[in-house]
Amino acid sequence: MRIPDHLEGDAVGKVALLDLTYPELEDLVLSLGQPRYRAAQVAEWLYKHLASDFKEMHNLPLALRDRLAEVSEIARLTPLEEVTSQDALTRKVLFSLLDGHTIESVLMHYKRRHTVCLSTQVGCPIGCPFCATGQAGFERDLSTGEIAEQVLYFARELQEAGQRLTNLVFMGMGEPFLNWEATWKAVQALTDPRRFGLGARHITLSTAGFVPGIEALAQKKSQVGLAISLHAANDQLRQRLVPLNRRYPLGALMKACRDYVKSTGRRITFEYALIEGLNDSPSHAQGLAGLLSGLLCHVNLIPLNPTAECAWRGSPKHMALAFRRELLKEGVPVTARIDRGLDIRAGCGQLRSRRGIDFSPHKV
Ligand code: SAH
Ligand code: SF4
Numbered sequence: 001m002r003i004p005d006h007l008e009g010d011a012v013g014k015v016a017l018l019d020l021t022y023p024e025l026e027d028l029v030l031s032l033g034q035p036r037y038r039a040a041q042v043a044e045w046l047y048k049h050l051a052s053d054f055k056e057m058h059n060l061p062l063a064l065r066d067r068l069a070e071v072s073e074i075a076r077l078t079p080l081e082e083v084t085s086q087d088a089l090t091r092k093v094l095f096s097l098l099d100g101h102t103i104e105s106v107l108m109h110y111k112r113r114h115t116v117c118l119s120t121q122v123g124c125p126i127g128c129p130f131c132a133t134g135q136a137g138f139e140r141d142l143s144t145g146e147i148a149e150q151v152l153y154f155a156r157e158l159q160e161a162g163q164r165l166t167n168l169v170f171m172g173m174g175e176p177f178l179n180w181e182a183t184w185k186a187v188q189a190l191t192d193p194r195r196f197g198l199g200a201r202h203i204t205l206s207t208a209g210f211v212p213g214i215e216a217l218a219q220k221k222s223q224v225g226l227a228i229s230l231h232a233a234n235d236q237l238r239q240r241l242v243p244l245n246r247r248y249p250l251g252a253l254m255k256a257c258r259d260y261v262k263s264t265g266r267r268i269t270f271e272y273a274l275i276e277g278l279n280d281s282p283s284h285a286q287g288l289a290g291l292l293s294g295l296l297c298h299v300n301l302i303p304l305n306p307t308a309e310c311a312w313r314g315s316p317k318h319m320a321l322a323f324r325r326e327l328l329k330e331g332v333p334v335t336a337r338i339d340r341g342l343d344i345r346a347g348c349g350q351l352r353s354r355r356g357i358d359f360s361p362h363k364v
Helices: 022-031 037-048 062-071 144-160 176-191 211-220 235-241 250-264 282-292 317-329 350-354
Strands: 078-084 090-096 102-109 114-117 121-123 138-141 167-170 203-207 225-229 268-274 297-303 334-336
Touching: 022 037, 090 144, 102 144, 114 144, 138 176, 144 176, 167 176, 176 203, 176 211, 203 211, 211 225, 211 250, 225 250, 250 268, 268 282, 268 317, 282 297, 282 317, 297 317, 317 334
Parallel strands: 114 167, 167 203, 203 225, 225 268, 268 297, 297 334
Antiparallel strands: 078 090, 090 102, 102 114, 121 138
8 A cells, every 4th residue: 555645755755753643643554554553552662662663663563563664764863962960960962853953952850850851943033142042043943753752862761760751841942832833743742642641731832922822822722831931021121132022022922921821720930031230130020020910920030041152141149039039029929940050051052052162061
C-alpha cells in the first residue's frame, strides 16, 4: 500500500514520526498494511519507553520494524554540546537540527521537580534587546517533532537515572504563540495519555504578549498554564524592553489577560526581569501592582541575566528585595526565582550565541 499523501516524507524523504498526530500515526500504520492497534504500540515505544531506534520495538513484527525504518524516522536532533552548572542542578543542551540550525533546551532539577525548558523557534522574531535569542534574529519555526523530541531526550536521561520528568516550560528560544500550530500539536502529543501522558497542569506556555495567542489558548479550555513576560507596567518603558508591545500595548494585553482568567479560572504568572536602574524602583513596583490589581495572578521576579550585546545588568539584591516588599505590601503574590544556572548561561539563547567565543563551561 502507498503512504498517504499527507504523510509523505519531507526533504529528507522520510516521515518524521514525532510530527504526526495520533490519527496520522494510525494512517501510516494502516498504509503499511498493519492493523490499527499497531499504532498504539508504536506510540507506546516512542513516548513511554522513549525508544530512539526501531530495533528496540521488539513486540512489533520484524517486517514492520524494517518498513517503518525505511519510510520514517524518529530522532532528528543531535546533541552538540552539553553543559552542567557547578551545582549540577541545571543542565543545558545545544542541539543541531537536520538543516544545521541549532537550538537549546535546559533541564532543571528542583527538590521534587524535574523541569524541561523548551524552544519553539530557531531564534525569535520579537527581538527583545536583553535576550540572547532575540539578539541573534529569527531563522525558522520548529516542527512539532523538533519540539517534542527535546522533551523525549531529557525524559530518556531522567529515566536512566530512575527519575521522571515532572514539568515543562516553554521558555527556551522563540515565541510559542508565533508557532502556535506546531506548539499546540506538541502539547497534545505530550499530554495525550496514549503518548507521553504528562498532565497539562504541569505545562506552562510563556509569551511576550501575543494577544491572539492568549485568546487561542483560552479557547482550548485546557489546564496548560500561561506566563506573560511583562517586565514593565507602562507602555513607554515596555516598548523598549519588549518590541511586541508596539503592536499589543498594555491595554490590549491586560484585557486579554483578564478575559483569559474569566474564561479559564486560571491564575496567570507574570515574569518580571529586574534590570538595574530601568524598571526596578519602588515606584515601578507600585505601577505594576496597580496594573495587576484585582487580577488572579502571581509575579515571578527574575534577575536579568547579562548578555553579550546588551549593557543592561540585573538589579542588585537590595533593589530586588525592596521591589518584592513593595508588591507584597500592595497584596500582589510574588516569588523571586532562585538565581540559578548563571554560570552556564542558562538564559535563553545564551549558549548558542556564545558558542566558540569565550565560552568555557565545565563540560560533562
Ligand atoms: N518568547 C517567550 C518565551 C521564551 S523567553 C517569552 O518572551 O515569554 C522566556 C523568558 O526568559 C521570558 O520571560 C524572557 O523575558 C526571559 N528572558 C530572556 N532573556 C533574559 C535575560 N537575559 N535575563 C532574564 N530573563 C530573560
Ligand atoms: Fe523572543 Fe522571548 Fe527572547 Fe523576547 S524574550 S526575544 S519574545 S524569546
